[in-house]
Amino acid sequence: MQYISTRGNAPVLSFEEAMLSGLARDGGLYVPESIPQMSVADIRALHGQSYEETAFRVMRPFVGDSFSDEVFSDLITKAYAGFGHGARAPLVQLAPGHFLLELFHGPTLAFKDFAMQLIGQMFQEALSRRGERVTIVGATSGDTGSAAIEAFRGLASVDVFILYPHGRVSEVQRRQMTTPVEDNVHALALEGDFDDCQARLKDMFNHFEFRDSVRLAGVNSINWARVLAQVVYYFSAAASLGAPDRQISFTVPTGNFGDIFAGYIAKRMGLPIDRLIVATNQNDILHRCLSSGDYVTDTVTPSISPSMDIQVSSNFERVLFDAYGRDGKAVAQLMDELKSGGGFRVSQGALQALQEDFDSGRVSEEQTLAMIQHANQNMGELLCPHSAIGVDVAEKLRDHRTPMVTLATAHPAKFPDAVHQASGIRPPLPNRMADLYERSERLTQVPNDLAALETLIQERIAQ
Numbered sequence: 001m002q003y004i005s006t007r008g009n010a011p012v013l014s015f016e017e018a019m020l021s022g023l024a025r026d027g028g029l030y031v032p033e034s035i036p037q038m039s040v041a042d043i044r045a046l047h048g049q050s051y052e053e054t055a056f057r058v059m060r061p062f063v064g065d066s067f068s069d070e071v072f073s074d075l076i077t078k079a080y081a082g083f084g085h086g087a088r089a090p091l092v093q094l095a096p097g098h099f100l101l102e103l104f105h106g107p108t109l110a111f112k113d114f115a116m117q118l119i120g121q122m123f124q125e126a127l128s129r130r131g132e133r134v135t136i137v138g139a140t141s142g143d144t145g146s147a148a149i150e151a152f153r154g155l156a157s158v159d160v161f162i163l164y165p166h167g168r169v170s171e172v173q174r175r176q177m178t179t180p181v182e183d184n185v186h187a188l189a190l191e192g193d194f195d196d197c198q199a200r201l202k203d204m205f206n207h208f209e210f211r212d213s214v215r216l217a218g219v220n221s222i223n224w225a226r227v228l229a230q231v232v233y234y235f236s237a238a239a240s241l242g243a244p245d246r247q248i249s250f251t252v253p254t255g256n257f258g259d260i261f262a263g264y265i266a267k268r269m270g271l272p273i274d275r276l277i278v279a280t281n282q283n284d285i286l287h288r289c290l291s292s293g294d295y296v297t298d299t300v301t302p303s304i305s306p307s308m309d310i311q312v313s314s315n316f317e318r319v320l321f322d323a324y325g326r327d328g329k330a331v332a333q334l335m336d337e338l339k340s341g342g343g344f345r346v347s348q349g350a351l352q353a354l355q356e357d358f359d360s361g362r363v364s365e366e367q368t369l370a371m372i373q374h375a376n377q378n379m380g381e382l383l384c385p386h387s388a389i390g391v392d393v394a395e396k397l398r399d400h401r402t403p404m405v406t407l408a409t410a411h412p413a414k415f416p417d418a419v420h421q422a423s424g425i426r427p428p429l430p431n432r433m434a435d436l437y438e439r440s441e442r443l444t445q446v447p448n449d450l451a452a453l454e455t456l457i458q459e460r461i462a463q
């Protein structure tokens with residue numbers, strides 16, 4: 001299995017190489033050259049399997065010969081051993097025909113643990129085999145950073161630097177990044193918003209001299225291995241609700257388009273998914289684009305669902321690549337327009353292709369709070385604000401013939417203020433992290449400046 005860039009102008013890589021490098025050298029994102037298929041019989045055979053076994057069968061064809069069967073299976077087992085629920089991604093019912101996929105039972109209480117825990121295992125295995133060391137730099141709106149730190153803390157072959165927007169993440173998110181004591185963990189509070197963090201990260205990757213000198217590796221949702229790990233729970237959920245003999249729809253609270261893109265890959269692999277519904281907060285570039293074809297960036301307005309406070313949705317490039325018939329030149333041109341003019345217009349044909357798979361909806365702050373309260377009173381579920389946005393859009397857009405699965409992307413205790421404001425309940429942290437508020441914090445405040453960041457990283461890894 002080989003991986004190609006969405007901009008058509010970077011070396012073709014193996015799974016392991018694509019995982020270790022993150023962003024392609026032409027600025028594009030790696031995607032598989034072709035999509036492996038799961039037959040009706042393959043999907044039926046998932047009924048009753050463990051999450052780990054499902055993960056092995058779904059991901060195996062994408063990994064090629066980067067890991068042997070035995071090693072890969074072992075890495076999957078280790079990745080999910082620290083989860084607080086035996087089903088890993090349990091489904092609960094909210095209403096007739098509407099189900100919630102709880103993706104918050106990992107060590108940092110958000111769905112990002114599904115990919116990050118596995119990536120940590122795969123990096124460690126690949127790097128120790130190669131006798132190499134890497135510097136991981138990630139940008140986060142909150143949850144990626146804590147998930148990455150949790151997955152890489154204490155690993156001998158990795159330094160991990162996380163850029164987060166100063167003052168714009170929740171206290172639990174910040175503490176999960178600033179309280180680990182391991183020397184290889186560096187939490188950097190950047191003076192700017194998430195898009196600034198993401199832009200500086202991209203700049204570092206495009207500065208090849210720096211990139212090569214520190215052996216930069218990326219674990220943001222642009223990393224293909226992360227998308228791949230997230231494909232699994234679409235299969236596990238759909239199989240438990242009757243796939244392949246029934247169509248299933250999914251609603252996904254969306255920011256960087258990584259999670260929902262994994263659902264799109266599941267569909268391309270043969271999973272009978274009817275609709276994929278993008279749910280956004282007031283930062284609604286994806287909703288506007290899927291409705292009108294205009295992808296135009298706006299300023300980011302901070303919200304009570306901070307992990308979705310995004311205006312430039314990195315993974316959208318991957319689906320554009322398909323919508324433009326895998327024409328890398330066309331994608332590169334759109335991305336140039338985005339960089340120079342702040343936006344682009346999707347062609348009529350590409351928009352039609354996108355609308356065949358995706359619907360979208362946008363939820364205001366008031367509606368989000370109202371849904372947290374409504375779900376608590378009428379659905380028996382205390383939702384985090386991101387998940388509430390998903391449930392709200394799903395309730396409005398679902399048809400009542402096809403089962404709807406909404407992805408619950410974080411535990412309510414990760415966003416206690418908003419949940420308390422809406423419901424009057426302050427959700428407690430699970431026992432295993434109950435002392436989070438007492439641990440001491442360690443962070444470095446940094447300017448929104450590429451050169452300063454690069455110097456800091458070089459100094460830290462030289463120590």
Ligand SMILES: *Cc1c(COP(=O)(O)O)cnc(C)c1O
Binds near residue numbers: 143144254259307410
């Ligand atoms: C990251 C995150 C999202 C958005 O996921 P994308 O893959 O960026 O679309 C939604 N909710 C929570 C809680 C998150 O951490």
